[in-house]
């Protein structure tokens with residue numbers, strides 16, 4: 212067993228001053244038992260905790276650190292930007308540069324507005340869709356998570372599902388009634404809801420590859436089908452690519468599946484590790500945003516020069532290095548294949564969903580295609596598995612309702628260590 216005494220001590224203290232001892236619920240290890248690990252530093256593929264234990268990082272700050280920790284070019288860009296002040300609250304040339312690069316990399320985005328988090332991006336995107344269409348309702352999918360905006364905390368995935376509060380108290384009945392929900396990967400359900408709410412739905416928002424109920428991949432033709440329903444019913448199609456944007460390809464999930472949304476929300480990777488979000492899409496819709504149009508959205512620190520510099524360096528790197536996606540895609544495939552081999556040898560055909568550098572292992576032999584599929588998995592076993600892997604020096608997301616994220620910093624030895632740890636831990640659990 213690793214010595215985690217300093218983390219334990221810090222957690223005890225943190226709970227006196229911070230609700231639940233953490234600044235975001237998923238960090239509290241509630242779903243997996245034990246106390247959270249307090250991190251001191253990270254470099255490349257590894258994180259180091261306050262007790263000086265080293266972990267292979269399969270969270271990567273929940274996605275942003277696609278190049279691993281301590282990337283020299285990004286850190287140099289931040290250091291350079293620091294010399295010119297931390298914030299101006301006035302336009303900068305860097306904001307134009309990053310907007311231009313985003314529109315180049317994601318062709319469905321013609322104009323883009325920078326905000327400070329993924330939550331801000333999705334909240335702003337649905338306000339825009341409502342302002343543009345003059346309609347009130349939105350349709351989201353069970354188990355998808357779009358940040359903690361009131362309209363989205365209904366049948367929500369990620370920490371909301373982990374904590375057993377997919378419908379959060381504090382969301383008014385009035386707000387909740389405007390959020391319609393459907394099961395992911397069920398096109399007929401969407402058609403039926405659209406028919407029943409004709410002329411009332413402003414936006415359909417979806418994680419094109421879901422990562423907040425574990426990784427769940429859209430069925431063939433599903434995203435195309437959503438596009439068709441939206442076209443037929445005049446609904447704004449929003450792809451929430453906060454997680455998948457610049458992770459699954461340079462153009463995100465839409466680049467892989469070839470379906471163009473009207474609006475895309477972004478976050479995580481576009482900040483290179485700094486707090487950033489963005490929403491962008493068709494000119495005719497984006498021009499509804501203030502000051503060009505009537506839909507109000509603002510931010511004191513939006514377009515922050517430090518965050519723009521980190522994000523810009525990250526996006527330039529990804530734009531110039533196709534091999535990033537080849538490498539992390541190959542790592543993802545290797546892990547999925549080798550873990551499946553171990554499972555089979557131990558008499559279990561657990562489901563593994565993997566696309567590129569997003570992976571989830573589900574303790575269930577049935578296919579996992581939606582939130583009900585995830586909920587049917589053995590989450591108690593996941594908790595024990597998580598603790599076992601942690602003791603082997605592998606830091607997984609501390610909940611079944613999350614995807615693992617890979618980075619380019621993972622070496623072949625790291626991947627093999629993960630597979631060997633998996634074998635050891637699973638053997639123990641099944642013994």
Ligand SMILES: Cc1ncc(COP(=O)(O)O)c(C=O)c1O
Pocket residue numbers: 328329330331333356357358359418422423451452453454478479488
């Ligand atoms: C798909 C998706 N949308 C939105 C968000 C919200 O982003 P943030 O946590 O930056 O507010 C997240 C992650 O939290 C996410 O995974």
Ligand SMILES: N[C@H](C=O)CCC(=O)O
Pocket residue numbers: 235236237238273356369370422423454613
């Ligand atoms: N699943 C969430 C985002 O992707 C996890 C991050 C958080 O809520 O802290």
